[in-house]
Amino acid sequence: xxxxxxxxxxxxxxxxxxxxxxxxxxxxxxxxxxxxxxxxxxxxxxxxxxxxxxxxxxxxxxxxxxxxxxxxxxxxxxxxxxxxxxxxxxxxxxxxxxxxxxxxxxxxxxxxxxxxxxxxxxxxxxxxxxxxxxxxxxxxxxxxxxxxxxxxxxxxxxxxxxxxxxxxxxxxxxxxxxxxxxxxxxxxxxxxxxxxxxxxxxxxxxxxxxxxxxxxxxxxxxxxxxxxxxxxxxxxxxxxxxxxxxxxxxxxxxxxxxxxxxxxxxxxxxxxxxxxxxxxxxxxxxxxxxxxxxxxxxxxxxxxxxxxxxxxxxxxxxxxxxxxxxxxxxxxxxxxxxxxxxxxxxxxxxxxxxxxxxxxxxxxxxxxxxxxxxxxxxxxxxxxxxxxxxxxxx
Numbered sequence: 001x002x003x004x005x006x007x008x009x010x011x012x013x014x015x016x017x018x019x020x021x022x023x024x025x026x027x028x029x030x031x032x033x034x035x036x037x038x039x040x041x042x043x044x045x046x047x048x049x050x051x052x053x054x055x056x057x058x059x060x061x062x063x064x065x066x067x068x069x070x071x072x073x074x075x076x077x078x079x080x081x082x083x084x085x086x087x088x089x090x091x092x093x094x095x096x097x098x099x100x101x102x103x104x105x106x107x108x109x110x111x112x113x114x115x116x117x118x119x120x121x122x123x124x125x126x127x128x129x130x131x132x133x134x135x136x137x138x139x140x141x142x143x144x145x146x147x148x149x150x151x152x153x154x155x156x157x158x159x160x161x162x163x164x165x166x167x168x169x170x171x172x173x174x175x176x177x178x179x180x181x182x183x184x185x186x187x188x189x190x191x192x193x194x195x196x197x198x199x200x201x202x203x204x205x206x207x208x209x210x211x212x213x214x215x216x217x218x219x220x221x222x223x224x225x226x227x228x229x230x231x232x233x234x235x236x237x238x239x240x241x242x243x244x245x246x247x248x249x250x251x252x253x254x255x256x257x258x259x260x261x262x263x264x265x266x267x268x269x270x271x272x273x274x275x276x277x278x279x280x281x282x283x284x285x286x287x288x289x290x291x292x293x294x295x296x297x298x299x300x301x302x303x304x305x306x307x308x309x310x311x312x313x314x315x316x317x318x319x320x321x322x323x324x325x326x327x328x329x330x331x332x333x334x335x336x337x338x339x340x341x342x343x344x345x346x347x348x349x350x351x352x353x354x355x356x357x358x359x360x361x362x363x364x365x366x367x368x369x370x371x372x373x374x375x376x377x378x379x380x381x382x383x384x385x386x387x388x389x390x391x392x393x394x
Contacts, residue, residue: 012209012212012213012216013212013306013324013326014202014203014207014212014215014216014223014224015117015118015216015223015224015225015305016117016216016219017324018324019307019321019322019323019324019327019335020088020322021088021117021118021305021307021324022060022088022089022090022115022116022117022118023087023088023089023090023116023117023118023119023120023301023305024089024090024091024092024112024113024115024116024118024119024120025037025040025089025090025091025092025120025122026092026095026113026119026120026121026122026147027094027095027121027122027123027124027143027147028094028095028096028124028143028146028147029093029094029095029096030094030124031094031122031123031124031143031231032122032124032231032266032267033091033092033094033122034059034091035266035267035269035270036120036122036229036231036264036266036269037059037061037089037091038270038273039266039269039270039272039273039294040061040063040089040269040294040297040298041061041062041063041089042273059090059091060088060089060090061088061089062086062087062088062089063086063087063088063089063298064084064085064086065084065085065086065087065298065299065302065309065320065322066295066298066299067084067085067309067320069309069311069320069352069382070084070085070309070311070318070320072352072356073311073313073318073352073384074318076313076355076360077313077314077315077318078315079313079314079315079316079317079318080315080316080317081316081317081318081319082317082318082319083317083318083319083320084320085309085320085321085322086322087298087301087302089120090112090115090116092112092113092116093112095146095147095150097146097150098150110150110151110154110221113151113221113224114219114221116224117224117225117305118224118225118226118227118301118304118305119224119225119226119227120226120227120229120297120301121144121147121226121227121228121229122229122231122266123140123143123144123228123229123230123231123248124138124140124143124231125138125140125230125231125232125233125236125242125244125245125248126138126231126232126233126236126265126267127233138244140230140244140247140248141244141247141248141251144248144251144252144255145251148201148222148255148256151201151221151222152196152199152201152221152222154221155196155202155220155221155222156193156196156197158218158220159189159192159193159196159218159220160193162189162218163186163189163190163193166182166185166186166189167186169182170182170183170186184210184214185214188210188211188214188215189214189218191211192215192218192220196222201222201223201255201256202215202220202222202223203222203223203224203225203226204256204257225259225304225305226256226259226304227259227260227262227297227300227301227304228248228252228256228259228260228261228262229262229264229297230242230244230245230248230261230262230263230264231264231265231266232263232264232265233265233267234265234267234268234271236265237263237264237265237268237290237293238265238268238288238289238290240263242263245263248261249261260300260304262293262296262297262300263293264293264294264297265293268290269292269293269294272284272285272292302322305324306324306325306326307322307323307324307325308322308323308324308325308379308380308381308382309321309322309323309381309382310323310332310379310380310381310382310383310384310385311352311382311383311384311385312336312384312385312386312387313384321335321336322335323335323379325381326378327378327379328375328376328377328378328379329344329346329347329349329373329374329375329376329377329378329379329385329387330344330375332347332379332385332387333347333385333387333389336387339389340387340389343389343390343391344375344387344388344389345388345389345390346372346373346374346388347372347373347374347377347379347385347386347387347388348370348371348372348373348385348386348388349370349371349372349373349377349379349383349384349385349386350364350369350370350371350383350384351380351382351383351384352382352383352384353382354369355384
């Protein structure tokens with residue numbers, strides 16, 4: 001046997017594999033979650049009530065992902081049909097202190113979070129006598145601590161159960177391969193438990209691919225990516241200042257280093273949705289020297305979920321497809337149609353940037369920039385693909 005070449009270990013992301021990933025809007029009661037959900041999805045689910053637990057069943061909506069490349073392609077191909085990428089967003093009932101032990105709507109709330117792949121955590125930084133704060137006063141750092149603690153406590157409970165089940169199986173002893181695998185799993189789960197008991201979130205550690213394979217089926221709450229949304233009054237959003245912002249930044253740096261923080265004013269976003277047309281809303285933003293934070297929020301979440309896009313283009317249809325970064329060509333073809341993954345032959349590929357640079361497909365082809373790729377090709381964000389697949393076996 002020859003010497004082994006240096007193998008590149010592929011990093012497996014935490015979370016469910018897949019392209020149709022969901023995000024949940026999470027926070028304490030009355031911080032602006034339902035209003036944000038309505039603004040972000042431009043759909044009105046009745047007035048959000050001004051008392052805790054108005055949202056009991058998570059409401060679900062699909063939000064169009066803003067992308068200048070998609071707009072350019074639609075302009076270029078002028079297709080009969082246009083299908084942008086979307087992101088599924090859930091509005092989840094408000095959390096309370098003690099949710100991990102079932103307080104408020106605790107258990108239902110936590111199972112709803114378990115069903116999403118990433119979390120928009122809304123933190124309230126505005127004072128309003130009309131809107132009761134569930135903890136009595138506005139203190140975002142305390143709120144961040146409550147939420148992170150509740151999610152971690154629930155994970156500890158869940159991991160302890162998993163460890164108990166594994167311990168029952170490994171007690172039997174023996175030297176079989178299956179036993180060896182169970183013992184490795186048990187060691188990983190014990191390591192995760194210690195990490196949580198040390199007050200750290202699961203997503204904040206460098207797990208090996210093998211460990212990630214054990215962690216993912218546990219669907220842990222603290223393993224999910226988080227984007228922090230800081231809800232300011234309209235006045236504070238316009239002047240980009242709020243006394244709580246530095247403390248929040250400090251807290252995130254200490255407890256969730258690297259996670260994005262986006263200041264927004266949910267009441268301002270909601271006001272923008274009341275304009276008859278998008279042009280009027282844009283005019284209002286221009287007048288105030290600001291812009292809506294929603295496009296940035298959606299794009300940031302997509303990145304946090306490690307999602308990218310490829311396009312299929314022609315005069316019939318321009319469509320933006322969503323894939324997890326690192327997806328190979330056959331799996332990308334499978335997003336278009338499951339049969340294509342099985343019968344994949346090759347992909348004809350060129351990138352959006354190349355098309356934009358050369359102006360049209362004929363020029364890209366003349367410059368020799370169209371590639372033919374096989375099964376091992378990793379699709380890049382912004383690729384334009386034409387999939388060649390065999391006939392499916394009936």
